[in-house]
Amino acid sequence: MKICIIGGGTAGWWCAGYMEKFLPDAEITLIESDEIPTVGVGEGTLPQIGAFFEELGIPEKEWMDGCNAVHKYGNIKYEWDALGADPYLMTFWQNEPKTLFNDWYKEFKQGKKVRDDINPDLYDKEGWRAVAYHLDANLAGHVVRDHCKRVNHVIDTLEELPPGYDLYVDATGFRRQFVKDKTEETFSEHHKVNRSWVRPLELEGESIPYTKTFARPEGWQFMVDLQHRTGTGYVFSTDFVSEEEALEKFKKWTAHRTPFKGIEPRLLKWTPGVLKNPWVDNVVSIGLGQGFVDPLEANGLFLVQYSITLLVRCILKGSPPKAYNKAIMKVQKDNSDYILHHYMLSNRTDTEFWKYYSKLDASKTLWESYKKNSNKYTSLYPDAIWASLGLYFDDFKHYPE
Numbered sequence: 001m002k003i004c005i006i007g008g009g010t011a012g013w014w015c016a017g018y019m020e021k022f023l024p025d026a027e028i029t030l031i032e033s034d035e036i037p038t039v040g041v042g043e044g045t046l047p048q049i050g051a052f053f054e055e056l057g058i059p060e061k062e063w064m065d066g067c068n069a070v071h072k073y074g075n076i077k078y079e080w081d082a083l084g085a086d087p088y089l090m091t092f093w094q095n096e097p098k099t100l101f102n103d104w105y106k107e108f109k110q111g112k113k114v115r116d117d118i119n120p121d122l123y124d125k126e127g128w129r130a131v132a133y134h135l136d137a138n139l140a141g142h143v144v145r146d147h148c149k150r151v152n153h154v155i156d157t158l159e160e161l162p163p164g165y166d167l168y169v170d171a172t173g174f175r176r177q178f179v180k181d182k183t184e185e186t187f188s189e190h191h192k193v194n195r196s197w198v199r200p201l202e203l204e205g206e207s208i209p210y211t212k213t214f215a216r217p218e219g220w221q222f223m224v225d226l227q228h229r230t231g232t233g234y235v236f237s238t239d240f241v242s243e244e245e246a247l248e249k250f251k252k253w254t255a256h257r258t259p260f261k262g263i264e265p266r267l268l269k270w271t272p273g274v275l276k277n278p279w280v281d282n283v284v285s286i287g288l289g290q291g292f293v294d295p296l297e298a299n300g301l302f303l304v305q306y307s308i309t310l311l312v313r314c315i316l317k318g319s320p321p322k323a324y325n326k327a328i329m330k331v332q333k334d335n336s337d338y339i340l341h342h343y344m345l346s347n348r349t350d351t352e353f354w355k356y357y358s359k360l361d362a363s364k365t366l367w368e369s370y371k372k373n374s375n376k377y378t379s380l381y382p383d384a385i386w387a388s389l390g391l392y393f394d395d396f397k398h399y400p401e
Contacts, residue, residue, distance in 0.1 A: 204257070
Protein backbone atom coordinates (compact mmCIF):
# COMPACT_ATOMS: atom_id res chain seq x y z
CA MET A 1 0.00 0.00 0.00
CA LYS A 2 1.35 3.41 -1.00
CA ILE A 3 0.33 6.30 1.24
CA CYS A 4 0.95 10.00 0.65
CA ILE A 5 0.62 12.45 3.55
CA ILE A 6 0.38 16.11 2.53
CA GLY A 7 1.35 18.50 5.29
CA GLY A 8 4.23 18.36 7.75
CA GLY A 9 2.84 19.88 10.91
CA THR A 10 2.09 17.97 14.07
CA ALA A 11 -0.79 16.03 12.48
CA GLY A 12 1.24 15.07 9.42
CA TRP A 13 4.28 13.77 11.28
CA TRP A 14 2.27 12.03 13.96
CA CYS A 15 0.39 10.24 11.19
CA ALA A 16 3.63 9.31 9.41
CA GLY A 17 5.20 7.99 12.59
CA TYR A 18 2.18 5.95 13.61
CA MET A 19 1.74 4.47 10.15
CA GLU A 20 5.42 3.57 9.98
CA LYS A 21 5.08 1.67 13.26
CA PHE A 22 1.79 -0.13 12.66
CA LEU A 23 1.68 -0.47 8.85
CA PRO A 24 5.09 -2.09 8.30
CA ASP A 25 4.38 -3.05 4.70
CA ALA A 26 3.17 0.39 3.63
CA GLU A 27 5.26 2.78 1.54
CA ILE A 28 4.84 6.18 3.22
CA THR A 29 5.68 9.55 1.69
CA LEU A 30 5.23 12.86 3.49
CA ILE A 31 5.23 15.99 1.35
CA GLU A 32 5.43 19.40 3.01
CA SER A 33 6.04 22.91 1.78
CA ASP A 34 8.75 25.09 3.24
CA GLU A 35 6.62 28.11 2.30
CA ILE A 36 3.68 27.36 4.61
CA PRO A 37 4.18 27.88 8.36
CA THR A 38 2.78 25.27 10.71
CA VAL A 39 0.24 26.22 13.38
CA GLY A 40 0.30 24.54 16.78
CA VAL A 41 -3.06 23.06 17.76
CA GLY A 42 -2.50 24.09 21.36
CA GLU A 43 -0.27 23.58 24.32
CA GLY A 44 -2.62 21.64 26.59
CA THR A 45 -3.48 17.97 26.19
CA LEU A 46 -5.53 15.11 27.58
CA PRO A 47 -3.98 12.08 29.35
CA GLN A 48 -4.20 9.90 26.22
CA ILE A 49 -1.23 11.71 24.66
CA GLY A 50 1.17 9.81 26.91
CA ALA A 51 -0.17 6.51 25.62
CA PHE A 52 0.35 7.68 22.03
CA PHE A 53 4.07 8.27 22.54
CA GLU A 54 4.31 5.00 24.45
CA GLU A 55 2.83 3.15 21.47
CA LEU A 56 5.49 4.74 19.29
CA GLY A 57 8.19 3.51 21.67
CA ILE A 58 9.41 6.98 22.62
CA PRO A 59 10.31 7.26 26.35
CA GLU A 60 8.41 9.90 28.29
CA LYS A 61 11.49 11.84 29.40
CA GLU A 62 12.80 11.99 25.84
CA TRP A 63 9.63 13.33 24.26
CA MET A 64 8.81 15.64 27.17
CA ASP A 65 12.25 17.26 26.99
CA GLY A 66 12.00 17.33 23.21
CA CYS A 67 8.81 19.39 23.22
CA ASN A 68 9.38 21.45 26.38
CA ALA A 69 6.62 19.54 28.18
CA VAL A 70 5.50 19.44 31.81
CA HIS A 71 2.84 17.37 33.53
CA LYS A 72 -0.69 18.73 33.75
CA TYR A 73 -3.08 17.62 36.48
CA GLY A 74 -6.15 19.56 35.46
CA ASN A 75 -7.72 22.84 34.41
CA ILE A 76 -8.73 25.68 36.73
CA LYS A 77 -11.38 28.07 35.41
CA TYR A 78 -11.72 31.49 37.05
CA GLU A 79 -14.93 33.57 37.28
CA TRP A 80 -16.58 31.21 34.83
CA ASP A 81 -19.97 31.13 36.53
CA ALA A 82 -20.05 34.78 37.64
CA LEU A 83 -17.74 37.67 38.40
CA GLY A 84 -16.04 36.83 41.67
CA ALA A 85 -17.23 33.20 41.59
CA ASP A 86 -15.14 30.39 43.04
CA PRO A 87 -12.75 28.68 40.61
CA TYR A 88 -13.85 25.48 38.91
CA LEU A 89 -11.29 22.66 38.94
CA MET A 90 -11.46 19.77 36.48
CA THR A 91 -9.09 16.86 37.00
CA PHE A 92 -8.54 13.77 34.87
CA TRP A 93 -9.90 10.31 35.56
CA GLN A 94 -8.96 6.72 35.00
CA ASN A 95 -12.13 5.33 36.55
CA GLU A 96 -15.35 6.96 37.72
CA PRO A 97 -17.71 4.72 39.73
CA LYS A 98 -21.07 6.21 38.87
CA THR A 99 -22.61 4.96 42.10
CA LEU A 100 -20.51 7.47 44.03
CA PHE A 101 -22.32 10.37 42.46
CA ASN A 102 -25.71 8.68 42.51
CA ASP A 103 -25.44 7.84 46.23
CA TRP A 104 -24.21 11.33 47.04
CA TYR A 105 -27.06 12.87 45.05
CA LYS A 106 -29.74 10.96 46.97
CA GLU A 107 -28.37 12.29 50.27
CA PHE A 108 -28.03 15.76 48.78
CA LYS A 109 -31.75 15.77 47.90
CA GLN A 110 -32.55 14.67 51.45
CA GLY A 111 -30.57 17.55 52.90
CA LYS A 112 -27.86 15.29 54.32
CA LYS A 113 -25.13 16.52 51.98
CA VAL A 114 -23.93 19.84 50.64
CA ARG A 115 -22.38 20.38 47.25
CA ASP A 116 -18.76 20.37 48.45
CA ASP A 117 -19.20 17.04 50.23
CA ILE A 118 -18.64 15.28 46.95
CA ASN A 119 -15.04 16.43 46.77
CA PRO A 120 -13.55 13.70 49.03
CA ASP A 121 -15.23 11.04 46.91
CA LEU A 122 -14.68 12.30 43.39
CA TYR A 123 -11.63 14.53 43.59
CA ASP A 124 -9.21 13.29 46.23
CA LYS A 125 -8.55 9.64 45.47
CA GLU A 126 -5.12 9.56 43.84
CA GLY A 127 -5.72 6.13 42.29
CA TRP A 128 -8.35 7.58 40.00
CA ARG A 129 -6.34 10.43 38.66
CA ALA A 130 -4.56 10.43 35.35
CA VAL A 131 -1.99 12.93 34.18
CA ALA A 132 -1.93 15.03 31.01
CA TYR A 133 0.69 17.41 29.66
CA HIS A 134 1.48 20.96 28.61
CA LEU A 135 3.71 20.92 25.54
CA ASP A 136 4.87 22.76 22.45
CA ALA A 137 2.68 21.23 19.74
CA ASN A 138 5.06 21.97 16.86
CA LEU A 139 8.01 20.41 18.69
CA ALA A 140 5.83 17.37 19.45
CA GLY A 141 5.65 16.86 15.69
CA HIS A 142 9.41 17.21 15.38
CA VAL A 143 10.00 14.56 18.05
CA VAL A 144 8.04 11.99 16.06
CA ARG A 145 9.63 13.14 12.79
CA ASP A 146 13.09 12.50 14.20
CA HIS A 147 12.10 8.91 15.05
CA CYS A 148 10.85 8.09 11.56
CA LYS A 149 13.22 5.74 9.72
CA ARG A 150 11.54 4.82 6.45
CA VAL A 151 9.24 7.74 5.66
CA ASN A 152 10.12 9.33 2.31
CA HIS A 153 10.28 13.06 3.17
CA VAL A 154 9.74 15.45 0.27
CA ILE A 155 9.85 19.26 0.30
CA ASP A 156 7.47 20.56 -2.35
CA THR A 157 4.52 22.90 -2.79
CA LEU A 158 1.67 20.97 -4.38
CA GLU A 159 -1.13 22.30 -6.53
CA GLU A 160 -2.71 18.90 -7.11
CA LEU A 161 -2.46 15.39 -5.71
CA PRO A 162 0.57 13.49 -7.03
CA PRO A 163 -0.42 10.33 -8.91
CA GLY A 164 0.43 6.77 -7.96
CA TYR A 165 -0.78 6.43 -4.37
CA ASP A 166 -3.50 4.26 -2.87
CA LEU A 167 -4.37 6.64 -0.04
CA TYR A 168 -3.89 10.37 0.46
CA VAL A 169 -3.92 11.97 3.92
CA ASP A 170 -4.70 15.68 3.89
CA ALA A 171 -2.92 17.30 6.84
CA THR A 172 -2.94 20.79 5.32
CA GLY A 173 -4.74 22.37 8.27
CA PHE A 174 -7.52 24.90 7.87
CA ARG A 175 -6.81 25.15 4.11
CA ARG A 176 -8.24 21.64 3.54
CA GLN A 177 -6.38 21.76 0.26
CA PHE A 178 -7.30 18.33 -1.10
CA VAL A 179 -10.48 17.49 0.83
CA LYS A 180 -13.08 16.10 -1.57
CA ASP A 181 -16.23 16.89 0.41
CA LYS A 182 -16.12 20.10 2.46
CA THR A 183 -19.71 19.75 3.73
CA GLU A 184 -19.83 20.42 7.47
CA GLU A 185 -22.12 19.07 10.18
CA THR A 186 -24.55 21.39 11.99
CA PHE A 187 -23.82 20.72 15.68
CA SER A 188 -21.14 23.43 15.85
CA GLU A 189 -23.48 26.30 14.93
CA HIS A 190 -23.51 27.75 18.46
CA HIS A 191 -19.73 27.90 18.78
CA LYS A 192 -18.82 31.57 18.60
CA VAL A 193 -15.11 31.92 19.42
CA ASN A 194 -13.12 32.11 16.18
CA ARG A 195 -9.90 34.00 16.94
CA SER A 196 -7.05 33.94 19.40
CA TRP A 197 -4.23 36.36 20.10
CA VAL A 198 -1.35 34.24 21.40
CA ARG A 199 2.04 35.10 22.86
CA PRO A 200 4.78 33.32 24.85
CA LEU A 201 5.88 34.85 28.16
CA GLU A 202 8.93 34.40 30.35
CA LEU A 203 8.36 31.69 32.96
CA GLU A 204 8.01 33.05 36.48
CA GLY A 205 9.24 30.61 39.12
CA GLU A 206 8.37 26.92 38.91
CA SER A 207 6.02 25.58 36.23
CA ILE A 208 2.44 25.22 37.50
CA PRO A 209 0.96 21.80 36.57
CA TYR A 210 -2.51 23.18 35.80
CA THR A 211 -3.97 25.10 32.91
CA LYS A 212 -5.41 28.41 34.09
CA THR A 213 -8.45 29.69 32.20
CA PHE A 214 -9.94 33.12 32.90
CA ALA A 215 -13.42 34.05 31.68
CA ARG A 216 -13.19 37.33 29.75
CA PRO A 217 -15.85 39.68 28.31
CA GLU A 218 -15.90 38.15 24.81
CA GLY A 219 -14.31 34.76 25.47
CA TRP A 220 -11.51 33.55 27.71
CA GLN A 221 -7.77 33.68 28.33
CA PHE A 222 -5.49 30.71 28.97
CA MET A 223 -2.14 30.41 30.76
CA VAL A 224 -0.06 27.23 30.39
CA ASP A 225 3.43 26.77 31.79
CA LEU A 226 6.02 24.75 29.89
CA GLN A 227 9.56 23.89 31.03
CA HIS A 228 11.07 27.20 29.94
CA ARG A 229 8.22 29.59 29.14
CA THR A 230 4.52 30.30 29.62
CA GLY A 231 2.03 30.22 26.77
CA THR A 232 -0.95 32.56 26.91
CA GLY A 233 -3.72 33.65 24.59
CA TYR A 234 -7.04 35.48 24.42
CA VAL A 235 -9.66 33.32 22.69
CA PHE A 236 -12.56 35.49 21.53
CA SER A 237 -15.43 35.95 19.07
CA THR A 238 -15.39 38.61 16.37
CA ASP A 239 -19.19 38.67 16.63
CA PHE A 240 -18.70 40.62 19.86
CA VAL A 241 -15.31 42.35 19.67
CA SER A 242 -12.94 43.44 16.89
CA GLU A 243 -9.50 41.91 16.46
CA GLU A 244 -7.90 45.27 17.27
CA GLU A 245 -9.88 45.82 20.47
CA ALA A 246 -9.21 42.24 21.57
CA LEU A 247 -5.48 42.79 21.07
CA GLU A 248 -5.52 45.88 23.29
CA LYS A 249 -7.35 43.95 26.02
CA PHE A 250 -4.91 41.05 25.71
CA LYS A 251 -1.92 43.38 26.06
CA LYS A 252 -3.50 45.00 29.12
CA TRP A 253 -4.10 41.64 30.84
CA THR A 254 -0.48 40.54 30.23
CA ALA A 255 1.25 43.90 30.77
CA HIS A 256 2.71 42.75 34.10
CA ARG A 257 4.53 39.83 32.43
CA THR A 258 7.70 39.84 30.32
CA PRO A 259 7.32 38.61 26.71
CA PHE A 260 9.45 35.55 25.91
CA LYS A 261 12.41 36.71 23.79
CA GLY A 262 10.44 39.86 22.94
CA ILE A 263 8.01 37.94 20.72
CA GLU A 264 4.95 39.97 19.70
CA PRO A 265 1.37 38.62 19.79
CA ARG A 266 0.20 36.74 16.70
CA LEU A 267 -3.37 36.12 15.57
CA LEU A 268 -4.84 32.68 14.91
CA LYS A 269 -8.06 32.49 12.89
CA TRP A 270 -10.57 29.70 12.32
CA THR A 271 -14.19 29.10 11.44
CA PRO A 272 -15.80 26.61 13.85
CA GLY A 273 -16.83 23.49 12.01
CA VAL A 274 -16.33 19.76 11.50
CA LEU A 275 -16.32 17.87 8.21
CA LYS A 276 -19.31 15.57 7.86
CA ASN A 277 -17.29 13.10 5.78
CA PRO A 278 -13.55 13.48 6.42
CA TRP A 279 -12.78 10.31 4.43
CA VAL A 280 -14.11 10.27 0.86
CA ASP A 281 -12.82 7.81 -1.75
CA ASN A 282 -9.05 7.63 -1.23
CA VAL A 283 -8.58 11.01 0.50
CA VAL A 284 -8.90 11.39 4.28
CA SER A 285 -8.55 14.61 6.26
CA ILE A 286 -6.90 14.73 9.70
CA GLY A 287 -5.87 17.51 12.07
CA LEU A 288 -7.27 21.03 12.02
CA GLY A 289 -8.81 20.50 8.61
CA GLN A 290 -10.94 17.61 9.82
CA GLY A 291 -12.60 19.77 12.42
CA PHE A 292 -12.06 22.44 15.04
CA VAL A 293 -14.69 24.21 17.12
CA ASP A 294 -13.16 25.67 20.29
CA PRO A 295 -9.85 25.05 22.12
CA LEU A 296 -11.43 25.40 25.58
CA GLU A 297 -10.73 21.84 26.75
CA ALA A 298 -7.29 21.60 25.11
CA ASN A 299 -8.22 18.46 23.18
CA GLY A 300 -7.05 19.40 19.69
CA LEU A 301 -4.03 17.12 19.88
CA PHE A 302 -6.13 14.28 21.26
CA LEU A 303 -8.50 14.58 18.29
CA VAL A 304 -5.47 14.39 15.98
CA GLN A 305 -4.27 11.29 17.83
CA TYR A 306 -7.70 9.68 17.74
CA SER A 307 -8.21 10.30 14.02
CA ILE A 308 -4.80 8.80 13.21
CA THR A 309 -5.11 5.68 15.36
CA LEU A 310 -8.65 5.09 14.11
CA LEU A 311 -7.52 5.47 10.50
CA VAL A 312 -4.80 2.85 10.97
CA ARG A 313 -7.24 0.45 12.64
CA CYS A 314 -9.68 0.89 9.73
CA ILE A 315 -6.91 0.17 7.22
CA LEU A 316 -5.83 -2.98 9.08
CA LYS A 317 -9.42 -4.24 9.38
CA GLY A 318 -10.46 -3.19 5.89
CA SER A 319 -13.25 -0.99 7.31
CA PRO A 320 -14.93 1.35 4.84
CA PRO A 321 -14.70 5.16 5.04
CA LYS A 322 -18.31 5.23 6.26
CA ALA A 323 -17.32 3.48 9.51
CA TYR A 324 -14.44 5.91 10.05
CA ASN A 325 -16.63 8.94 9.41
CA LYS A 326 -19.30 7.73 11.84
CA ALA A 327 -16.79 7.21 14.66
CA ILE A 328 -15.19 10.60 14.05
CA MET A 329 -18.59 12.32 14.17
CA LYS A 330 -19.36 10.73 17.54
CA VAL A 331 -16.20 11.95 19.24
CA GLN A 332 -16.41 15.38 17.58
CA LYS A 333 -20.00 15.80 18.77
CA ASP A 334 -19.04 14.71 22.30
CA ASN A 335 -16.37 17.38 22.23
CA SER A 336 -18.73 20.03 20.88
CA ASP A 337 -21.47 19.26 23.42
CA TYR A 338 -19.16 19.28 26.42
CA ILE A 339 -17.55 22.59 25.48
CA LEU A 340 -20.90 24.27 24.78
CA HIS A 341 -22.20 23.26 28.19
CA HIS A 342 -19.44 25.29 29.85
CA TYR A 343 -20.83 28.42 28.26
CA MET A 344 -24.52 27.59 28.46
CA LEU A 345 -24.51 26.63 32.14
CA SER A 346 -22.74 29.82 33.17
CA ASN A 347 -24.81 32.43 35.00
CA ARG A 348 -22.76 35.28 33.55
CA THR A 349 -24.78 37.93 31.71
CA ASP A 350 -22.40 40.88 32.10
CA THR A 351 -21.57 41.12 28.37
CA GLU A 352 -23.34 40.36 25.08
CA PHE A 353 -21.11 37.30 24.60
CA TRP A 354 -22.28 35.69 27.83
CA LYS A 355 -25.87 36.83 27.31
CA TYR A 356 -25.92 34.91 24.04
CA TYR A 357 -25.19 31.64 25.82
CA SER A 358 -27.51 32.40 28.75
CA LYS A 359 -30.43 32.10 26.33
CA LEU A 360 -29.54 28.48 25.48
CA ASP A 361 -30.93 26.01 28.03
CA ALA A 362 -28.47 23.19 28.60
CA SER A 363 -29.69 21.84 31.93
CA LYS A 364 -31.59 18.88 30.54
CA THR A 365 -28.94 17.94 28.00
CA LEU A 366 -26.27 18.09 30.71
CA TRP A 367 -27.85 15.26 32.69
CA GLU A 368 -28.89 13.34 29.60
CA SER A 369 -25.22 13.30 28.60
CA TYR A 370 -24.23 12.15 32.08
CA LYS A 371 -26.76 9.33 32.05
CA LYS A 372 -25.89 8.32 28.49
CA ASN A 373 -22.25 7.62 29.29
CA SER A 374 -23.24 5.05 31.96
CA ASN A 375 -19.76 4.93 33.49
CA LYS A 376 -18.27 3.62 30.27
CA TYR A 377 -15.00 5.18 29.20
CA THR A 378 -16.16 5.24 25.61
CA SER A 379 -17.01 8.91 25.54
CA LEU A 380 -14.40 11.59 25.14
CA TYR A 381 -15.69 12.90 28.48
CA PRO A 382 -16.78 10.21 30.99
CA ASP A 383 -19.74 10.62 33.34
CA ALA A 384 -17.86 12.04 36.33
CA ILE A 385 -16.59 14.86 34.14
CA TRP A 386 -20.18 15.71 33.20
CA ALA A 387 -21.21 15.42 36.87
CA SER A 388 -18.50 17.88 37.87
CA LEU A 389 -20.05 20.46 35.56
CA GLY A 390 -23.38 20.07 37.31
CA LEU A 391 -21.71 20.39 40.69
CA TYR A 392 -19.89 23.58 39.83
CA PHE A 393 -22.89 25.26 38.24
CA ASP A 394 -25.18 23.87 40.98
CA ASP A 395 -27.61 22.53 38.41
CA PHE A 396 -29.51 19.40 39.43
CA LYS A 397 -33.11 20.18 38.57
CA HIS A 398 -33.22 17.92 35.52
CA TYR A 399 -31.25 15.05 37.00
CA PRO A 400 -33.47 11.94 37.37
CA GLU A 401 -34.36 10.73 40.85
